[in-house]
Amino acid sequence: MILSVHDLSVTLGGSHILQGVSFDVPPTGITALLGRNGVGKTTTLRAVLGEIPATGSVDFGGVPALGRPTHRLVRDGLGYVPEDRCVFAGLTVAENLRLAVRSQDPDFRTVFGLFPELKQRSDQSAGTLSGGQQQMLALARVLLNPQRLLLIDEPTKGLAPAVISAVAAALERMAERVPMLLVEQNLAVVRRLARDAVVLAAGRVAWHGPTEELLGDPARTRDLLGVGSTVRRP
Amino acid sequence: MSTVVLLTLTGLGLAALYFLIASGLSLVFGLAGVLNFAHGLFLSVGAYAGWFVATHWALGPAIPVGVAAGAATGALVELVVIRPLYRRPTEQVLATVGLSLAGVALLQSIWGADPRSYPRPAWTAHTTGVLGAQVPDDRFLLIGAAVLVLAALLAFLRWTRYGLIIRAGVENRAMVSALGIDVRAAFTLVFTLGGALAGAAGVLGGMYFGSVSPGQGAGLLIFAFIVVVIGGLGSVTGCAVAAVAVGLLQQFVNYYGTSGAGDVSVVALLAVVLLLRPGGVAGKVTA
């Protein structure tokens, strides 16, 4: 297991967001982290990353992670692509990428192979990119460095269907090289990419197993993920 | 006409002083989120260090010594007081409030509460004719220093890796950490940088006003705060624009209106800017 989360609890502003979340992420492939809005998916990622205080234990690559500063975990190969991309709007595309470079030998070949558009737009300021382009830039930032696990939060949120498809394809290619923990609302994307799924409900793990077992059962899907969840083809 | 020229250049001299104080303040707030009340202390420490060197040794090294003293104070404050309070922003502000009170009292216990006269280069006492106005040369010293600092700061932010980190951190500091960068090293850097600029402002301000007193920094700090808010927190260019606006407004209204009206009009300008654009001229929306 590349990541083992055990009994993770988070209290923010007096309310218990996470109440003893436990799950594992295998060292290959994509694991989906699912659940309705507000169940604590993003909180889980941020707690693992050390951005918010949490109790319990998190083990990343055999080393306890809780309490370690975020930047050290990231340097150890924990890549993070946050919700809403968080590219630096005032910096150019090239500057965004340059900022992310940590290794002696950044992998620009892979990045520009996956996202050739970024090369053409390298002098454009990131704030003027489209949502899809910003997402590609956010993914590119983690791909420049050697990684052991990627935490990716809602990469297709707010994107047009054609762009969702492109992002999903990119994620699929990335997953050949590095395991991922993926938060995603679009169940078609989940079905296409994720082998396993962890479902959160009310701050706890409500279900854990192969994705097909979850999404292949409409009643279970509706029960765990809400009535509105439908499996759309990307 | 010559009055207007003289007022403009005097206003720009004042603007230069405000810019030297406010740019560091703005970067510290923009990156580290700390409203630094101790910034006036950095200025006073720099001013007294420069004064000490100038009166006991020579005038030449006063500026580098003042800059070094301000930088050292800034770094020390960040490492000893601000860093342990990381993630407790209100406490950080309060701690700088306590530091500013204690620091001014400390200076007062060493050099007394009364202003000390500040030595200055002989050439600054001369005047130069500009478009019919006789302008004292100390204005040019301040304006020149500020322009130099502005250019250097912009180049630093634009072309260096730490500049890149600071610009990104002003936008979203958590994301900088999430890229594997120790953003706290950048905090120490901006505090040191801010301290250095404040130290320079202390020495140059001492030469400009002809005296130094323990509370001088705190008095200038309020106008620097106004410049920072008008300019937009974390923006060096916005800071420069706002400093010029504030310096000129203050100088002209003080001359043509009653005494003190210039200071009041600066506050009015702040109120107007905040109501129209809560994020300041540069428009970065910060709570």
Place this chain on the structure above:
Amino acid sequence: MKALIPLVLAVALPWSTLDIPFLFDGPLNSPGTLQLLGVCLVFGGLALGYDLLFGHAGLLSFGHALFIALGAYGVGILVNHFYWPLWTAVLLAVAGAAIAAFLLGAVALRVTGIALAMVTLAFAQVGWIVVNRDPGGLTGGEEGLPLGPAAVPGFLVGVANTVNLYWLALAFLVVVVAIVHGIRRAPLGRVLTGLRDDERRIAVLGLSPYRIKLATFVLAGALAALGGVVYVLLTGGATPYLASTDLTLSLIVMAVLGGAGTRWGALLGGIVYAYLDQRLTHVGGSLPGPLGQPLFVLGTLFVLAVAFVPGGLAGLRRRTLSATAS
């Protein structure tokens, strides 16, 4: 009603001839000691009034001194230059400060957080500038404005009547405590706490956060002005210090040292701070180097308290209590 015991003690204190060496220079009922205690009580009230904004409503205002100065200088100017009777002047000065708080608050409270701190700081700076520039000889500039003794009722004048001034200060403190604690208990208190913690929650309830904040701002401004008036009566005149940012910073220090947002924290912090400030000034000359500067000692104490004693004196007491209970 445990609070009544210290109140009774405070009321009865001027009848005591107890001499506490080191803490006070003379017996408790000596004019010097009563004056010192009176100033402590005024600052207790001022700090608690400020904490209504800072600790209870979460509004970080750096302009509180402005309203204290409006009360102090308002009374001084009306009495000295316009020969108004004292009590009418007090009423008008406090009402004027409340109106000023309303107008300035209406502008300042449109922004929040650091921007609010900056705007209030800037507004107060105007007060400081005006007081020091001495427009029309009204404020006396750096010299301050001594209150003409002719206008003050006889029972408040002279060393022998210091005890009455002490009681006046106590009465001011009781008024502030009654108002602040009344608000804490009333539904408004819970609304204020809600505002401090999450403004959206209050907006959801259909209440206007802006109006509630403005009302609190006006009330705190009026209490500050009243405190300024009592301070002037107690010390004989207004000084520019009352309009300075340093005074506001001191109030913040008092509230935080005592424990912001608690029942008695700010009050206690104000009393302790004012006591230390006066005593350290008094014994300062005999202490070496920076220790002779009260602000150096208090500022350093404050930084240490912020770093190591979260919750101030009130938090310390709570922790000690829970430690002894377990």
